[in-house]
Amino acid sequence: MVVHFDDPDPLYPLPPLNEIPDDDADKPNDTYKLVTHMLDISALVLTLDYQTTTSNGFPAVIFGTATFSRIYNDAHHISGVTPLRAARLALRYGMNVFDTAPFYGDSEIILGNALRALRREFPRDSYTLVTKVGRYPTEFDYAPEAIESSIARSLRRLHTSYFDIVYLHDVEFIADEKLARRGGNHVDALGEEREQYGLDESQEGEAYTEKDHKVLSAVKKLFELRDERGVIKRVGISGFPLPTLLRIAILIQKRLGKPVDLVMSYCHLTLQNSTLEQFKSAFGARAGVKQVIAASPIAMALLRPSRSLDWHPAPLEVREAAQRAAQLSQEWDAPETGLPDLALQYTFARAREIGVPVAVGLSTLEEVHASVKAWHEVDAEGFTTKEEWVARVKTVQDLFRDVQMLDYSWATP
Numbered sequence: 001m002v003v004h005f006d007d008p009d010p011l012y013p014l015p016p017l018n019e020i021p022d023d024d025a026d027k028p029n030d031t032y033k034l035v036t037h038m039l040d041i042s043a044l045v046l047t048l049d050y051q052t053t054t055s056n057g058f059p060a061v062i063f064g065t066a067t068f069s070r071i072y073n074d075a076h077h078i079s080g081v082t083p084l085r086a087a088r089l090a091l092r093y094g095m096n097v098f099d100t101a102p103f104y105g106d107s108e109i110i111l112g113n114a115l116r117a118l119r120r121e122f123p124r125d126s127y128t129l130v131t132k133v134g135r136y137p138t139e140f141d142y143a144p145e146a147i148e149s150s151i152a153r154s155l156r157r158l159h160t161s162y163f164d165i166v167y168l169h170d171v172e173f174i175a176d177e178k179l180a181r182r183g184g185n186h187v188d189a190l191g192e193e194r195e196q197y198g199l200d201e202s203q204e205g206e207a208y209t210e211k212d213h214k215v216l217s218a219v220k221k222l223f224e225l226r227d228e229r230g231v232i233k234r235v236g237i238s239g240f241p242l243p244t245l246l247r248i249a250i251l252i253q254k255r256l257g258k259p260v261d262l263v264m265s266y267c268h269l270t271l272q273n274s275t276l277e278q279f280k281s282a283f284g285a286r287a288g289v290k291q292v293i294a295a296s297p298i299a300m301a302l303l304r305p306s307r308s309l310d311w312h313p314a315p316l317e318v319r320e321a322a323q324r325a326a327q328l329s330q331e332w333d334a335p336e337t338g339l340p341d342l343a344l345q346y347t348f349a350r351a352r353e354i355g356v357p358v359a360v361g362l363s364t365l366e367e368v369h370a371s372v373k374a375w376h377e378v379d380a381e382g383f384t385t386k387e388e389w390v391a392r393v394k395t396v397q398d399l400f401r402d403v404q405m406l407d408y409s410w411a412t413p
Contacts, residue, residue, distance in 0.1 A: 190279065
């Protein structure tokens with residue numbers, strides 16, 4: 001099916017702002033306001049003198065808006081005022097980076113409507129907008145002309161004249177993966193197995209198939225939109241398998257003569273798999289990448305198994321270990337120390353240690369409050385130094401270790 005970028009968008013009308021609730025639940029707890037920044041935006045060297053500037057840096061927590069779609073919520077939720085209220089609360093907390101994508105259903109439309117309604121309290125230069133190109137609900141299209149049309153549609157949907165960041169979405173589906181194995185612990189790609197992953201120094205810049213050239217062509221178009229037209233401020237790539245992301249980042253720098261600004265991977269800084277820690281430095285040292293972003297600290301709901309995980313791409317052994325961890329967490333003495341909260345705290349702790357912002361999918365006011373509270377517990381309260389917390393982390397990780405699935409990356413979904 002062909003993507004028709006000029007098709008009319010569905011409408012999600014909002015009531016006047018003065019008719020939308022703004023109660024105690026919509027107010028931030030000042031104790032938990034985000035003040036820690038993982039990235040000084042000015043450190044990302046830009047080639048143009050942009051007239052419009054963004055905020056001073058990336059907050060530790062990024063608002064992921066795949067939740068503003070029927071992927072994660074029903075039609076009633078996304079067509080109501082909860083997305084606007086959640087976005088407003090996040091901004092009031094200082095969580096001022098929003099990550100969306102055309103692949104996430106109507107997320108761009110929902111987010112764009114909310115931010116437009118909030119423009120008096122939060123003008124465009126008070127937040128950072130992130131979207132993606134190349135992957136759509138029905139297909140992939142990395143053709144340069146499709147990239148340009150996609151950006152034009154996203155600009156319209158989000159009521160803006162520029163994007164702070166645009167990722168080429170899920171590059172592993174288009175590029176040659178060049179993996180020694182699709183599932184497993186891929187850390188050896190940095191060492192003794194690097195040649196099998198296309199990561200030996202003698203292989204740098206080698207495009208293996210026409211698939212790699214499609215990625216290069218798409219990134220070249222994004223560089224043009226950044227460097228020559230100012231529609232984009234920074235260019236990134238996103239995806240799941242870390243060795244593929246590293247190889248493609250190196251390929252881009254070698255073949256196009258300039259690096260991508262950012263790389264985002266999901267499910268690789270979690271209680272079950274924290275191999276992003278080993279890969280992070282290689283992205284900078286070998287590919288010139290200025291910032292790495294971690295996404296999905298709950299590992300695509302793996303660490304929130306309140307329902308069946310039959311749909312999850314992880315092997316059965318991983319899903320069963322997660323279920324055992326969830327059952328174990330029910331014995332802990334306080335509800336806020338359940339498995340999802342422990343997982344969030346763990347990711348925040350490791351991200352804080354290595355200087356990586358974390359994109360968290362958020363749907364409700366309660367989830368926004370909980371996320372900034374979890375960051376505060378890690379950043380200001382020293383939660384991760386408490387013996388009981390450390391013991392719980394070890395207990396959960398041992399469940400994955402016992403079935404040889406700790407740091408296991410499943411095959412790309």
